[in-house]
Amino acid sequence: MSATTASQNIPVQALDPIALKAWIKEQALSLGFADCVIAKPDAQAELPRLKEYLKRGYHGDMKFLEENLEKRADPTLLLPNTKSIICVRMNYLVETPKPRYVPDEPNSAIIARYARGRDYHKVMRGRLKTLATQIKEKVGDFESRPFADSAPIFEKSLAENAGMGWTGKHTLLINKKSGSFFVLGELFTSLDLAFDSPATSHCGSCTACIDICPTQAIVEPYMLDARKCIAYLTIEFQGVIPLELRRGIGNRVFGCDDCQLICPWNSFAKKATIDDFNPRHGLDHASLLELWQWDLETFLLRTEGSPLRRTGYESFMRNIAIGLGNAPYSQQIQNELIAKRETQSELVQVHIDWAIDEQLLKRK
Secondary structure (H helix, E strand, O other): OOHHHHHOOOOHHHOOHHHHHHHHHHHHHHOOOOEEEEEOOOOHHHHHHHHHHHHOOOOOOOHHHHOOHHHHHOHHHOOOOOOEEEEEEEEOEOOOOOOOOOOOOOOEOEEOHHHOOOOHHHHHHHHHHHHHHHHHHHHOOOOEEEEOOOOOOOHHHHHHHOOOOEEOOOOOEEEOOOEOOEEEEEEEEOOOOOOOOOOOOOOOOOOHHHHHOOOOOEEEOOEEOHHHOHHHHHHHOOOOOOHHHHHHHOOEEEOOOHHHHOOHHHHHOOEOOOHHHOOOOOOOOOEHHHHHOOOHHHHHHHOOOOHHHHOHHHHHHHHHHHHHHHOOOOHHHHHHHHHHHOOOOHHHHHHHHHHHHHHHHOOO
16 A cells, blocks of 8 residues: 555544445445445354254255354354455346246256356455455555355345345345345455344245246245255256256256246346356357267366356266257257267266157157
8 A cells, every 4th residue: 555545544433434334335336246235243043044954954965064154153253353244246147037937948058147157256356355455545454355155154144134135935135126136245344334234025925936946946935955956956966966856957057047037026137237247158048959069178168267167067068968858859969969978977978868768758
């Protein structure tokens, strides 16, 4: 920090706390965040729900959820001297979807909308660091650390308790004016800022998300069984997809947006304001057969800096094989599945064989 900048610092205790909070929110919005709230560093109330979730085994193979429970409930264990948490969100829709409508495009390779462009984590952390720098230029040095789905944090709970939205029955955060197509980030700070008030729930008697789920993964309101969730199965899970879930996966090869697309609150969904979420390599309208042609080298090239890297090539091909099995009968699909079978791993071959059988069942 230059001497000129340092001399302009106004000690935080000398500032009007209401004005300072308003100023911080203005800076956050100017950096491209869609919203900014100040949360209390306390998520103890969320712990019983997570423990029940773990007890039921709904987390599947995500063993990391069993760890650091104390840190999740008490953010000060992640960053000592944390007094307030600046919670932000970024919209990621490039096109506003038709309200309460899930497209039926069986030959398309459906990729969750957040994952069609660049990985948002670096963008989120980078802008949070910039926000911290701007605040320091105004009030002087303080402790801070940015997070974007990168630490054991109850980020939805923190944001909800500070009024960013409420947790819907599909377990995603919903904002009354913006729906749910957004990602979250946090800046832990040692600043003594006034906290925002909690949001109220507005799901009412609606069960649209529960009813639409292709694999019935929302086992009850506000409780999701990840072992049935298409997002978990196609991204996190690395094994053989259970037979009884394969037809429900349809042509979703990376994640699933159905519970959000059907939600009436997403009639108010807002578009992204940054280019990073723009689809790359035509991933917003790629066909199953087009992606089936990718070899490992192509996968690595076209998923550089992309969320798709998380699932890995083998699981990605497994997912596409399931999609091809669920597609309308096509001799070309049959030929392509057979042609590629011997070059794939045993895991993928299991799903190719299933896909071939499914195709044959639909042959007239």
